[in-house]
Amino acid sequence: xxxxxxxxxxxxxxxxxxxxxxxxxxxxxxxxxxxxxxxxxxxxxxxxxxxxxxxxxxxxxxxxxxxxxxxxxxxxxxxxxxxxxxxxxxxxxxxxxxxxxxxxxxxxxxxxxxxxxxxxxxxxxxxxxxxxxxxxxxxxxxxxxxxxxxxxxxxxxxxxxxxxxxxxxxxxxxxxxxxxxxxxxxxxxxxxxxxxxxxxxxxxxxxxxxxxxxxxxxxxxxxxxxxxxxxxxxxxxxxxxxxxxxxxxxxxxxxx
Amino acid sequence: xxxxxxxxxxxxxxxxxxxxxxxxxxxxxxxxxxxxxxxxxxxxxxxxxxxxxxxxxxxxxxxxxxxxxxxxxxxxxxxxxxxxxxxxxxxxxxxxxxxxxxxxxxxxxxxxxxxxxxxxxxxxxxxxxxxxxxxxxxxxxxxxxxxxxxxxxxxxxxxxxxxxxxxxxxxxxxxxxxxxxxxxxxxxxxxxxxxxxxxxxxxxxxxxxxxxxxxxxxxxxxxxxxxxxxxxxxxxxxxxxxxxxxxxxxxxxxxxxxxxxxxxxxxxxxxxxxxxxxxxxxxxxxxxxxxxxxxxxxxxxxxxxxxxxxxxxxxxxxxxxxxxxxxxxxxxxxxxxxxxxxxxxxx
Numbered sequence: 332x333x334x335x336x337x338x339x340x341x342x343x344x345x346x347x348x349x350x351x352x353x354x355x356x357x358x359x360x361x362x363x364x365x366x367x368x369x370x371x372x373x374x375x376x377x378x379x380x381x382x383x384x385x386x387x388x389x390x391x392x393x394x395x396x397x398x399x400x401x402x403x404x405x406x407x408x409x410x411x412x413x414x415x416x417x418x419x420x421x422x423x424x425x426x427x428x429x430x431x432x433x434x435x436x437x438x439x440x441x442x443x444x445x446x447x448x449x450x451x452x453x454x455x456x457x458x459x460x461x462x463x464x465x466x467x468x469x470x471x472x473x474x475x476x477x478x479x480x481x482x483x484x485x486x487x488x489x490x491x492x493x494x495x496x497x498x499x500x501x502x503x504x505x506x507x508x509x510x511x512x513x514x515x516x517x518x519x520x521x522x523x524x525x526x527x528x529x530x531x532x533x534x535x536x537x538x539x540x541x542x543x544x545x546x547x548x549x550x551x552x553x554x555x556x557x558x559x560x561x562x563x564x565x566x567x568x569x570x571x572x573x574x575x576x577x578x579x580x581x582x583x584x585x586x587x
Numbered sequence: 588x589x590x591x592x593x594x595x596x597x598x599x600x601x602x603x604x605x606x607x608x609x610x611x612x613x614x615x616x617x618x619x620x621x622x623x624x625x626x627x628x629x630x631x632x633x634x635x636x637x638x639x640x641x642x643x644x645x646x647x648x649x650x651x652x653x654x655x656x657x658x659x660x661x662x663x664x665x666x667x668x669x670x671x672x673x674x675x676x677x678x679x680x681x682x683x684x685x686x687x688x689x690x691x692x693x694x695x696x697x698x699x700x701x702x703x704x705x706x707x708x709x710x711x712x713x714x715x716x717x718x719x720x721x722x723x724x725x726x727x728x729x730x731x732x733x734x735x736x737x738x739x740x741x742x743x744x745x746x747x748x749x750x751x752x753x754x755x756x757x758x759x760x761x762x763x764x765x766x767x768x769x770x771x772x773x774x775x776x777x778x779x780x781x782x783x784x785x786x787x788x789x790x791x792x793x794x795x796x797x798x799x800x801x802x803x804x805x806x807x808x809x810x811x812x813x814x815x816x817x818x819x820x821x822x823x824x825x826x827x828x829x830x831x832x833x834x835x836x837x838x839x840x841x842x843x844x845x846x847x848x849x850x851x852x853x854x855x856x857x858x859x860x861x862x863x864x865x866x867x868x869x870x871x872x873x874x875x876x877x878x879x880x881x882x883x884x885x886x887x888x889x890x891x892x893x894x895x896x897x898x899x900x901x902x903x904x905x906x907x908x909x910x911x912x913x914x915x916x917x918x919x920x921x922x923x924x925x926x927x928x929x930x931x932x933x934x
Binding site (some may be wrong): 368474483485486488489490491493494496499503504507508 | 629631632651652658660662665666677678681682726729
């Protein structure tokens with residue numbers, strides 16, 4: 332019984348501060364106040380009508396989609412190579428792939444700033460995409476290589492002895508069986524970019540403002556309660572994303 | 588159906604000729620090369636030298652999907668995202684079977700394996716035995732020249748395994764297709780095969796019908812791997828025809844033809860435990876041994892006695908109930924007829 336109580340208390344301790352933003356987003360207060368003096372939807376209306384907020388939202392979506400694509404292009408072939416073949420320096424390769432997870436974001440941001448600056452990509456959506464794409468490599472690699480490890484290669488042999496060549500084997504068997512794991516990897520890459528603030532602040536500049544960057548600036552300069560609205564929406568989106576990934580994973584483990 | 592005979596020569600000097608419609612088992616311990624041989628027939632491994640022919644046609648450099656060979660894998664390897672019906676139809680789709688006949692053919696083959704009712708289920712909803720039947724149906728559906736089975740019953744429990752052995756034999760009889768079956772289970776090999784090819788360390792020890800392999804193994808390895816055995820060493824007596832001098836036992840009478848063939852040669856002598864009889868002093872059987880009983884294993888329908896005759900370990904299998912004279916620590920007389928032994932030349 333005690334472990335259960337501790338677990339619930341622990342979860343509450345971690346979640347409560349996050350959940351506080353939900354009532355605050357419906358608050359009538361002109362700044363942050365808890366408990367709220369009254370409830371309305373005014374700040375939601377403000378968020379959904381203000382260019383100042385919608386543009387960073389759109390930017391974040393575009394960047395996250397681009398970063399996700401970039402990550403997948405890097406990670407899918409890397410995971411296939413890593414899981415299916417033995418080669419010299421495999422451990423080192425693994426370490427390099429995991430590096431963005433270990434290096435502090437500020438350090439990465441600084442490094443990307445110098446690197447992307449030379450390529451004239453600072454202050455552009457493409458620059459942020461590339462940086463975010465790199466940052467998402469470890470998490471996507473972990474998910475996708477785990478999926479690949481659990482994948483029975485006899486399925487491909489079975490397809491081939493059924494008369495399917497390499498291409499049709501990939502299309503009809505390999506891809507559909509791996510799809511749930513790939514989607515989870517892509518989703519994580521998307522969320523990692525969508526939520527990222529530090530690198531966005533360094534690379535994005537004036538032109539490529541993402542939602543987290545806008546939030547950071549807004550809270551520093553004006554304490555606008557719209558932030559509570561955005562936070563609520565973000566928490567909702569993340570919860571939805573995690574639920575989707577849990578559903579996909581359940582399907583893929585059932586399949587294996 | 589096409590007429591053909593399979594002919595396989597593999598890297599490790601393996602030469603096998605498989606008859607059309609035959610049930611051939613590749614038997615051997617793990618790592619003996621039987622699966623490698625199977626995978627070469629399937630086309631997943633390429634021999635570095637030698638050829639694989641099917642009905643006079645050279646298959647050696649053909650890709651697996653260019654061969655007309657079905658494969659059933661040990662872990663079933665069913666496509667998890669497809670229903671039973673789609674799994675079984677897959678080879679027909681890939682091999683461009685006339686679309687109008689596909690559904691009919693799938694139904695037919697699902698009837699054969701008794702899974703018609705499960706056509707719309709996904710593999711994960713089926714038991715191990717049912718999944719194995721789906722794999723079998725998928726391997727058979729496109730009328731392959733040969734069906735290869737890689738330890739297909741290995742993952743099933745004992746009862747189900749026996750049931751599936753009977754089932755597989757029935758299907759083999761009904762379809763009449765050539766089957767090459769890999770297993771390390773000698774009982775499976777004995778009960779199902781037309782012929783058994785015994786593998787050891789990447790070479791082929793013997794290829795023969797089950798009873799021949801059992802009674803007349805060509806090497807000591809085969810005799811020990813298949814069935815229970817007593818092995819003596821000795822030398823065929825060139826002075827006294829029909830006699831063999833067993834090390835540590837003395838002279839015994841043996842099959843006269845075999846003795847003539849191996850006159851003077853050192854031999855391994857195999858006597859199967861069920862050929863040994865418990866005898867009284869009065870009975871006249873040529874070859875007798877006094878055995879001190881060590882362990883008795885009672886199976887109910889038979890008794891296995893493990894004992895010692897001098898330094899020689901002896902296993903005796905007698906049918907029926909345990910006789911009174913058979914007690915741990917007791918000494919019994921054991922005998923066998925001349926001709927019940929099998930001589931193998933020792934190199």
